[in-house]
Amino acid sequence: MFYGDVLGLPCIHEDHRMRAYDMDGNGVLLFSQDGQEPMHIAFSISAHELEEWQxxxxxxxxxxxxxxxxxxxxxxxxxxxxxxxxxxxxxxGLWKGY
Incomplete structure (x- = not known):
């Protein structure tokens, strides 16, 4: 799975309705199995991690x-x-609060 294999997020729940990924203890990313609309999801990292992630x-x-x-x-x-x-x-450094 892309989110586990590429982004390194462990899947903590999966059933016929949804899949949930742990966000390093800072939250849970949920995907509905029947979602039809594309989403925009942003992940925050520190500035020194950017080149490594790229x-x-x-x-x-x-x-x-x-x-x-x-x-x-x-x-x-x-x-x-x-x-x-x-x-x-x-x-x-994207917005005033982040």
Whole structure:
């Protein structure tokens, strides 16, 4: 599974309705099994982890769709999961509170 194999998130529950992933003790990422609409999901990382994550995704065969340098200093990289959901890995400095 993409979220476990590529992003390293352990699946903590799976049934006919949903799949749940542990977010390193900071929350749970839930996916409905019948979801039809594409989503945009952002993961926060520290600034020093960005290049390592970008290389990890490239090594895993994930195509990066873009990279944005934000006015407050943060950086985001964008890619898609196998179901077409837009994923973002973002460093601090995107918004006033992050």
């Amino acid at each position: 290389q990890h995704l490239t090594d895993a065969g994930v195509s990066l769709e873009g990279r944005t340098q934000w006015p407050r200093g943060g950086v985001s990289i964008y890619f898609r999961d196998p179901d077409g959901h837009l994923l973002e890995i973002a460093t601090p």
